[in-house]
Amino acid sequence: MRMRTLAAAGITGAALITTLSGGVATAGTPGPAQNADVTSVTASCYKLTARETVNIRAHRKLNATVNGTLPKGKSGCGDDDTGTGLEGQSYRLCGKSNNSWVHLTYGRVSGWIPAYCTTQWNPRP
Structure with missing residues (x-):
């Protein structure tokens, strides 16, 4: 009983x-692991094409570990739908001075690249 x-x-x-x-x-x-250095991931993927060859870095800093490279003309999958990126270390690269960085995945490598080293955000179909 x-x-x-x-x-x-x-x-x-x-x-x-x-x-x-x-x-x-x-x-x-x-739930998913929280990382203050990564933007929230959405189901959308935004095509980011490199204006010049750029290093994909672990953090939004020029001296951060290089995870890989995004070659000029190649595209990665960005997860920032704002079109502005996130603030990080200031840089003078790709003909611009700024401090905006975008998070992307290229092949099996993911990390941060300077926003001004990519073409405008274009949602993938």
Whole structure:
């Protein structure tokens, strides 16, 4: 009899949690890792084409670790739909002085490149 009472209490508790949370009761499912140096990733991919060959860096700094290179004329998948990038270290590259950086993925490499070293954001179909 005691086993039935405990089972019923467990089911009732799960139903209460589901009702209060407005969804399915789950056991502490971890969310995506948070990284303050990465913009929020959306389902969209924005085509970023390099005006010049640029290093893809781990952080928005010129002396940050180089993860790879985006060759001139090649395109990567950017995840910033604002068209402005995020503020980082100032640079004078690709004929411009600025401090705007964009996060992108090129092949299996992802990281940051100076925004002014890419063409304008163009959503991929």
